Amino acid sequence: MAGFNNIELITDRPLIDNLKEIEEVKKYFPDHAVIASLMVETREQWIQIIKDVENAGADGIELNFGCPHGMCERGMGSAVGQEPAVLKTIVEWVMDAAKIPVITKLTPNISDIREPGLAAVQGGTDALSLINTIKSIVGIDLDSYAPYPIVDGKGTNGGYCGPAVKPIALHMLRELAQHEKITKTPISGIGGIETWRDVVEFILLGASSVQVCTAVMHYGFGIVREMEAGLIQFMNEKGYDTIYDFVGKALPNVVEWKNLNLKHKVVANIDADKCIGCQLCYIACDDGAHQAIKITEGNRIPEIIDENCVGCNLCSLVCPVEECITMEKRDDGTQHLTWAERTEADTIPTDFNDDRAGGKGHFVPTVQDALKHRKG
Amino acid sequence: MAEYKKPTTEQEYLDNFAQKKPLMNPTEAYYESSRCLFCYDAPCMNACPTGIDIPLFIKQINTGNVKGAAKTIFDSNWIGNACGKVCPTGVLCEGACVYNGQDVPPLQIGRLQNFATEQVIREKTPLYAPGPDNGRQVAIVGAGPAGIAAACELRVMGYTVDIYEAKEKPSGLTVYGVAPYKITNEEVLDEMEYLQNQMGYDIHYQSPITTKEQIADLEKRYDAIFLGVGLGPTATLGIEGENLEGVVGAVEFIEELRMQKHKVEVPKNVVVIGGGNTAMDAASESARMGAENVYLVYRRSKDRMGAYGFEYELAVKSGVKGVFSAQPKALLGEGKVNGVSFYRTKDVNGKLEYGDETFTIDCDMVIKATGQAKMGSFLQMIDGLELDNRKRIKVNLESYQTTNPKYFAGGDAVNGGAEVVNGAYEGKQAAKGIHAWLNAL
Numbered sequence: 050m051a052g053f054n055n056i057e058l059i060t061d062r063p064l065i066d067n068l069k070e071i072e073e074v075k076k077y078f079p080d081h082a083v084i085a086s087l088m089v090e091t092r093e094q095w096i097q098i099i100k101d102v103e104n105a106g107a108d109g110i111e112l113n114f115g116c117p118h119g120m121c122e123r124g125m126g127s128a129v130g131q132e133p134a135v136l137k138t139i140v141e142w143v144m145d146a147a148k149i150p151v152i153t154k155l156t157p158n159i160s161d162i163r164e165p166g167l168a169a170v171q172g173g174t175d176a177l178s179l180i181n182t183i184k185s186i187v188g189i190d191l192d193s194y195a196p197y198p199i200v201d202g203k204g205t206n207g208g209y210c211g212p213a214v215k216p217i218a219l220h221m222l223r224e225l226a227q228h229e230k231i232t233k234t235p236i237s238g239i240g241g242i243e244t245w246r247d248v249v250e251f252i253l254l255g256a257s258s259v260q261v262c263t264a265v266m267h268y269g270f271g272i273v274r275e276m277e278a279g280l281i282q283f284m285n286e287k288g289y290d291t292i293y294d295f296v297g298k299a300l301p302n303v304v305e306w307k308n309l310n311l312k313h314k315v316v317a318n319i320d321a322d323k324c325i326g327c328q329l330c331y332i333a334c335d336d337g338a339h340q341a342i343k344i345t346e347g348n349r350i351p352e353i354i355d356e357n358c359v360g361c362n363l364c365s366l367v368c369p370v371e372e373c374i375t376m377e378k379r380d381d382g383t384q385h386l387t388w389a390e391r392t393e394a395d396t397i398p399t400d401f402n403d404d405r406a407g408g409k410g411h412f413v414p415t416v417q418d419a420l421k422h423r424k425g
Numbered sequence: 426m427a428e429y430k431k432p433t434t435e436q437e438y439l440d441n442f443a444q445k446k447p448l449m450n451p452t453e454a455y456y457e458s459s460r461c462l463f464c465y466d467a468p469c470m471n472a473c474p475t476g477i478d479i480p481l482f483i484k485q486i487n488t489g490n491v492k493g494a495a496k497t498i499f500d501s502n503w504i505g506n507a508c509g510k511v512c513p514t515g516v517l518c519e520g521a522c523v524y525n526g527q528d529v530p531p532l533q534i535g536r537l538q539n540f541a542t543e544q545v546i547r548e549k550t551p552l553y554a555p556g557p558d559n560g561r562q563v564a565i566v567g568a569g570p571a572g573i574a575a576a577c578e579l580r581v582m583g584y585t586v587d588i589y590e591a592k593e594k595p596s597g598l599t600v601y602g603v604a605p606y607k608i609t610n611e612e613v614l615d616e617m618e619y620l621q622n623q624m625g626y627d628i629h630y631q632s633p634i635t636t637k638e639q640i641a642d643l644e645k646r647y648d649a650i651f652l653g654v655g656l657g658p659t660a661t662l663g664i665e666g667e668n669l670e671g672v673v674g675a676v677e678f679i680e681e682l683r684m685q686k687h688k689v690e691v692p693k694n695v696v697v698i699g700g701g702n703t704a705m706d707a708a709s710e711s712a713r714m715g716a717e718n719v720y721l722v723y724r725r726s727k728d729r730m731g732a733y734g735f736e737y738e739l740a741v742k743s744g745v746k747g748v749f750s751a752q753p754k755a756l757l758g759e760g761k762v763n764g765v766s767f768y769r770t771k772d773v774n775g776k777l778e779y780g781d782e783t784f785t786i787d788c789d790m791v792i793k794a795t796g797q798a799k800m801g802s803f804l805q806m807i808d809g810l811e812l813d814n815r816k817r818i819k820v821n822l823e824s825y826q827t828t829n830p831k832y833f834a835g836g837d838a839v840n841g842g843a844e845v846v847n848g849a850y851e852g853k854q855a856a857k858g859i860h861a862w863l864n865a866l
């Protein structure tokens with residue numbers, strides 16, 4: 050399962066039932082925190098509902114500014130999350146009224162996540178969380194021509210979640226965590242978390258807590274056992290006592306493209322003993338990359354043509370065998386040059402034929418070679 | 426070791442011959458098909474004698490286009506459904522699957538193939554239609570896999586096709602010879618009906634071609650003739666006692682088994698003579714019919730047997746005992762067979778030697794599985810039709826044209842006895858050969 054798409058709205062149950070449940074959960078699990086997720090419209094409603102959940106025993110509040118369907122049409126959910134000024138105002142109302150900590154939950158349906166993130170911080174939020182679901186249409190029924198899920202012949206956009214959204218969530222998390230005005234605010238990471246590895250990755254990119262929705266909907270709360278066990282093992286192996294020992298530890302290594310070392314050189318290497326001869330690497334490189342893999346008649350095991358390999362690593366991504374294709378470092382590690390430095394030194398290429406672009410030596414197949422897979 | 430009770434009803438017979446490759450359900454087909462890597466220049470495809478685009482049909486199953494998958498299969502192999510069930514996939518497509526390279530079970534290609542073709546056959550989904558009539562006629566002798574494949578391919582190209590078949594049913598050894606746990610009679614015949622309904626060729630049953638006059642008549646009435654006659658009855662041993670009651674040929678025994686099922690009487694003690702796949706089948710079938718002692722006797726050592734290892738394993742699992750290095754001397758008994766005497770043999774640098782030492786195995790039935798005779802005498806009636814030194818019809822391996830240009834041939838009669846899938850391939854190639862030859866005239 051890559052992901053779920055839902056068109057569900059916030060609760061249709063009476064508030065009183067939810068408040069009762071918060072109370073009961075606190076009664077049975079006094080050592081655990083309960084955070085109430087809220088979404089209402091007017092300042093009066095916000096003040097009232099905060100009072101209600103505080104009285105029920107909630108330990109914190111999360112402001113849902115993320116729901117991408119239904120609620121936004123009524124001026125709530127992502128309609129708020131997409132308007133930094135409105136978001137900031139509401140956060141200010143809430144901070145004014147709340148005695149317990151407040152997390153502001155952001156929508157990913159925006160081009161620059163830093164804008165609402167910054168607005169929430171300026172409004173005084175105690176913490177941020179992200180991401181909510183991503184606006185989506187998961188498919189079209191080929192008989193009724195309506196999008197899923199079909200509601201009496203029609204469908205609407207929903208919100209997408211689960212493993213497929215993790216890369217998007219990780220990137221947005223990084224953007225907030227690296228922002229100088231946001232970086233001090235605790236962030237709760239959400240989006241596609243299903244395994245211990247996901248948990249560790251979110252923490253390494255700056256989350257000091259994580260939230261899980263889809264994985265629990267799919268496998269039940271029991272799935273958390275695997276995350277917890279793996280997380281603890283990781284921490285033991287690395288010698289960490291608390292999560293805070295490694296929150297954001299990957300952030301210094303996430304840089305802009307222009308700061309990558311252009312002198313870094315890797316070349317693919319095939320382990321012939323492991324190779325099963327599927328030739329996916331060959332066709333991927335031939336049809337989709339740099340024609341840097343060759344096969345010889347009578348031998349299923351492909352060979353890398355070192356001179357043609359640009360180190361793109363496509364082959365290693367498509368290889369179905371564990372650790373069969375590895376990218377081998379070929380530079381001696383003594384040289385360092387970035388695009389930024391070249392810009393500074395005014396040595397960047399200025400037109401398509403500029404030698405300084407570096408691509409002139411790249412392999413160009415003959416027409417016959419390029420057409421060799423053509424059928425008929 | 427499995428113990429089989431003598432089957433007394435059709436159901437008991439079917440239970441004793443439970444299908445080795447049962448039909449997949451859609452869930453299994455979905456998960457199994459998702460494992461396929463869609464290899465480039467896929468080795469499985471190269472290992473299929475008919476060159477089915479295996480990664481394509483598996484992907485089609487996985488994306489819910491089962492009908493398209495069936496078409497991909499039949500496009501290369503007209504006997505696609507039977508092949509999925511009876512092909513020795515372990516030494517063909519599945520044996521070549523790249524997963525073997527990491528000791529991961531290969532894709533179950535045969536069962537996936539069957540999953541797709543069974544659906545269109547059951548639902549009678551038309552996938553092909555005869556081409557516009559081109560005014561030419563082709564006669565086919567033999568409605569085995571080779572003959573049927575040739576007929577389908579010729580119909581697509583607009584030829585009128587008449588098949589002359591000695592027996593009552595189509596498909597040749599697929600229904601009369603293959604072991605019942607590989608495919609049921611219904612499965613074989615449903616595919617035959619499905620093909621004939623779409624392609625519209627005529628089959629004249631119980632119409633053996635046996636005389637020079639018949640041959641001359643065919644030559645007069647048809648533009649070309651395809652020979653898909655397969656092999657003949659079981660070869661004789663040439664030793665004493667072959668005419669005793671209870672001595673049968675394997676091919677004849679299996680044919681009776683496939684037609685009469687549980688009604689066939691197999692006595693308690695059976696000796697099967699031979700070391701090929703047919704011997705393995707006959708032995709394991711005797712055991713499944715309730716025989717208590719089945720001895721499979723081969724003249725050389727175990728590793729010299731022609732049979733596939735997995736076929737021998739299967740026979741042993743059904744209770745068969747292997748006896749090696751024993752050459753039959755005589756079949757014993759008066760009127761009825763009651764034993765076989767054997768020489769002990771020695772393999773001296775590949776040459777079989779034996780002295781005076783003999784031993785006897787008591788039995789109530791002897792099944793000879795020492796190869797099928799060739800159709801030599803029939804084939805010699807055709808002018809200019811040359812056979813090789815093993816009595817196989819000589820053909821051009823691209824067009825499958827024989828040394829008499831009007832005749833084309835394929836299947837066991839040409840390859841000396843292979844698999845259904847080879848017959849399917851050669852029949853199709855021969856049809857293309859006929860088309861090319863007639864258009865060049």
Ligand SMILES: Cc1cc2nc3c(=O)[nH]c(=O)nc-3n(C[C@H](O)[C@H](O)[C@H](O)COP(=O)(O)OP(=O)(O)OC[C@H]3O[C@@H](n4cnc5c(N)ncnc54)[C@H](O)[C@@H]3O)c2cc1C
Nearest residue numbers: 567569570571591597598633634655836837843844845848
């Ligand atoms: C015991 C046994 C088990 C086998 N098991 C398998 C297996 O598990 N898997 C597999 O793939 N293959 C198996 N085979 C092999 C397979 O059955 C053959 O390779 C295949 O059937 C050959 O096809 P064909 O069309 O050449 O000949 P056949 O199938 O032999 O068909 C020839 C047809 O021609 C007819 N005929 C012959 N002479 C004349 C004539 N003069 N006039 C009219 N009609 C005539 C015959 O009646 C027959 O119907 C087995 C074979 C045997 C004997």
Ligand SMILES: Cc1cc2nc3c(=O)[nH]c(=O)nc-3n(C[C@H](O)[C@H](O)[C@H](O)COP(=O)(O)O)c2cc1C
Nearest residue numbers: 055113180181182210211239240241242261262263
């Ligand atoms: C059925 C469903 C209902 C949801 N309802 C809410 C909601 O009411 N409030 C909210 O803040 N997020 C809601 N979400 C979003 C999740 O809390 C979470 O942000 C998102 O699904 C990404 O995380 P995941 O990949 O772990 O599911 C909902 C998600 C799903 C699948």
Ligand code: SF4
Nearest residue numbers: 324325327328330368
């Ligand atoms: S993708 Fe991997 S296993 Fe397949 S041929 Fe290439 S190196 Fe071998």
Ligand code: SF4
Nearest residue numbers: 473508512517518535
């Ligand atoms: S026809 Fe036989 S060999 Fe070919 S793919 Fe199908 S099962 Fe495999």
Ligand code: SF4
Nearest residue numbers: 461462464469522523
């Ligand atoms: S070799 Fe195996 S994995 Fe590769 S295409 Fe064939 S069936 Fe699929």
